[in-house]
Amino acid sequence: SKLTELLQHVDRMPNRICQKYVERPLLLFSGRKFDIRQWVLVRSVQPLKVFLFSECYLRLCNGMYDLGDLRDRERHISNWQVNKHGKNVVEGAVVSLQDFREELEALTGLQEYWERHLLPQLKHIVIEVM
Numbered sequence: 001s002k003l004t005e006l007l008q009h010v011d012r013m014p015n016r017i018c019q020k021y022v023e024r025p026l027l028l029f030s031g032r033k034f035d036i037r038q039w040v041l042v043r044s045v046q047p048l049k050v051f052l053f054s055e056c057y058l059r060l061c062n063g064m065y066d067l068g069d070l071r072d073r074e075r076h077i078s079n080w081q082v083n084k085h086g087k088n089v090v091e092g093a094v095v096s097l098q099d100f101r102e103e104l105e106a107l108t109g110l111q112e113y114w115e116r117h118l119l120p121q122l123k124h125i126v127i128e129v130m
Contacts (some may be wrong), residue, residue: 023067028103029095031064035078040126050126058095 025033062074062083069075073082083093095103097114104113110128 016097017121024067027065028058028107029060033061033065033076033078034095036122038122038126042130045130048127048130050130052123052126055097056122057097058100060093060095062093 004017008011021127028034036056036058038056039053041053043049046086059078061076061078063072064075066072066075079091101114105111106120110116
């Protein structure tokens with residue numbers, strides 16, 4: 001859909017969030033979408049003092065990603081409150097940082113992909129949203 005069409009749709013429906021859906025997400029663990037959960041402590045805003053907990057974790061979708069099946073929320077939403085009652089609840093829907101690192105290494109061939117590429121981006125995002 002075009003952005004103008006989406007905005008018109010949102011105008012008719014109050015209390016909605018409009019966002020661009022990522023059609024080609026990075027898929028891990030046998031083709032599943034995921035989100036990264038990172039705890040952040042904001043100690044001060046002026047001056048800005050932010051701390052990231054040393055370990056994050058991933059939440060995985062219950063189903064394999066399929067852009068052709070948008071009705072199956074378990075393929076597209078990694079929220080545990082949605083997925084815990086799903087028909088395809090998967091053991092291991094939460095993945096440790098260590099398992100994530102190993103999956104990234106298998107995909108990229110780089111042992112420190114998390115530390116060199118993704119963690120710096122995560123830190124940048126945390127600062128930008130402050």
